[in-house]
Amino acid sequence: MSMPVANSLYDAAIVGLGPVGAIFANLLAKAGLSVAVVERVAEIYDKPRAITLDHEALRVLQAIGLGDFMEQAIAPHNGSHYLGVDGEIIKIFDPMPPPFPLGWIPNVTFVQPELEQALRDQLADDPHVDIFLAAAGVSLQQDDGAVTLTARRESGAEFVIRARYLVGCDGANSFVRKRLGIGLDDLAFDECWMVVDTLTSDPAKRPAKSFQYCWPSRPGTFVPGPRNLRRWEIKLLPGEDPEAAGAPDNVVRLLKGFTDISDLTIWRSAVYRFHALLGQRWRDRRVLLMGDAVHQTPPFLGQGLCAGIRDAVNLAWKLRLVLRGDADAALLDSYEIERKPHVRAVVASAKEFGKIIGELDPLAAAERDLRLRAELKAGKAETIRQKFIPDLESGLIAPGAELAGRLFVQPHVRAPDGRMCRLDDLLKPEFAIVTLAAQQMAWLSETSRAGWQRLSGERVVITASGESCDANGILSVVERDRLFADWMRQHGVAAAIVRPDRYVFGAARSAEQLNMLVERLIGALGARKSPVIS
Template identity: 75%
Template structure:
């Protein structure tokens, strides 16, 4: 394998995670190849929920306006006990929204995927090979070679510096690498039924979890006229027979009047909780369902894959540019694996609440959850179950390290009110409320910062926007950023390209030290 790679990164799999990842890489100017078995976007919904972090990534690839017009607010969930009364609830997070987006939404997956593909088509450095199957791969110290077969039967080879498997639960890439999946002990058969209603106002605009031992189920209202039910199969029920059209309708009638519904899609799934034991083998990495699978009860399956994409894209870009050592890529697993494990644990917990089949245990569950709800002990904001980063490329022990940076609406010089990220490059950035907070940065640190492509941004509460001496000043229209900084007693924050906080600094001197620490860490790895 002595030939120079034709591509920087090869991506196997062009589902939503692969498509977002491809767009993020193309936005950095990397030359990429995407290999996908299917001929076109799968035309029916699979994932139906996104959170504000995922929407922020859609924004990062230039699809904010598209998503704004495609989503519907997720108005929370009520868990109904054996008697049909509420035993647990999730409410929508109240404004101000910390990341600049509604925290939980529903969407129509085929539309979002098509928008991602249309966006990628605008990049000259992105080649997409549809109806092409990966059949073999090999790697050496400099590149990866992927053998693929087109629908015509013709074989072709793609060579890249790195390869990323985004090829789903049955991942060819993962199997080729021999990476095992750790079983996190959840295994249930459920039917998913997507319907289109002719009477959109007929049902409440919130989700319901039917915690009924006789037949557990879920209702999720999607955008426009999409309505979804998820129905648990009971012990002894044959998954294949359960999916027969007559049976689908019969089960659906147990939850709702079906007279206004047209079934768009029904499928029987085995809901798993699985976690890849390794996420990287030298120049090959795994992402999304290829390396983790979660039950759907927290609405985080696709969101987890989108986080993977956002986490890895900028690291690959820095390594390609020579601004970071290859060991930085090890921080991908260090950061993402514990995060996914935590999210899966919460999803499992909610799945067990919903899916309890023992009537006596269900009655005891109802009494306990109802008491927790009444006493105020129960956590009712879904986003509180999404953790921060606990390791990797963050300044351990520093304030705010590992949390997500807020996204206020701001006004730049002579411009309209916009979400902050729209004014930034996808690079590191230092944010402060005043220029004085950045005054202690040494010349050496400033030079390193510029070399890294880092930005310096002042988010003021009032006054004029400007762009002077390498510092962009914007004005926020509310106090989201100001209050966040004040609450955490920091003067400045160093934020990564994926908008996770590397560190908060209490004073200008500490900021200078943290910049040096970041530069060293980039070259040393996690």
């Protein structure tokens, strides 16, 4: 890779090219922003770490052009059975039934190195992106107009990158976070677990379902991955030495406690400290943090990587609007305002499930089994995993408006050219007003239409029948399953303002409400007419 051009100024610099950094870089590049990425290691880590994704993460990957790839790369996550001390079920997570609200299977498994390679392949072909591998950040400074990052190659040669904004996606030991002096709040979870990834020669040997072994003698988890990947996570007991536990003969011994291993080849094993940590600040003027650099969650809800992907999609469109002059730089403060409480809530649920699985006291475990089994029998236990993922509660949403902070549904629709596709495939990464019928689009006043045009906002009508077309600046499509129509009518609204990250700003029942929402949004953005130059 050639050196950065002297005196060049990127729109954004990213430190870290793991999956979160690579997704963020793709989102920015797709929006036409110039991006420099610095990554400490030269090669993708060739073994899986994260293994689960949810439908929100898949929707983001769809947005950067990897929808078709993910269709082939994923396998359904068919739910989890929690097994008590006696080996019988005490808790269940079932797959969410169709129609799927976001257009994707709500929970899936994947192979991380395959996804990372696809992300990098896309970046390699993008003229907006410069990637500097085998280079680590050594210092950064910022002024009123830019951030200056000094990086060092393995050869010892240093080079400088200047960018309007810099984002640290550089993991739990983040150089960027440490350089800013930002601390992590400990959310009181700290356990050692061994993760063992195996390849099976007999894929049908075990159920295509996850199991949580809530056994005080040795808690563990089984996750079937795509194709022949099978994972076990095994808790280390008090007094066990993590280094000794990771010795190959001990890995085999522990694995035999959960399964017949005659069909298994161990791909990799590693001992991790599962933490619950949350960054005290997510932004320092022109420098921001995302992913593991600013939060770490135990894996018991399968949301570690998903949380980082939410960070990426939340910040990408805000940065784009600020850089092109459609929003004041204060919009970037809404990133932490929106994401921090969301992460805190997800961590709290993950901790709760981790405590259920990892209970080591036999008496407490027996009491737990009686309680959870009774809740399950009485129908009081929530069995849909996605119900534990919260909506947005604050930030750039319309307080008090219907559907504000909820994820917008993604129906399958017939495009104007006749093909059937997911709705987002027809939309730009902009704000959108979406209505049930053309008559609600006519609710927009001249002032609202003019403001919407300045914002490059889209107008979309989704109907249950008729013809799809794209005329007079309005995209009209016919949906397949009445997903959108039923969702809107369930909430008694006819029009919704949807953000570029597909969260709802607010929904309206009348022309007056819709125009008020447009006015509130434009006012909240503090939009300018000229792009930001500083």
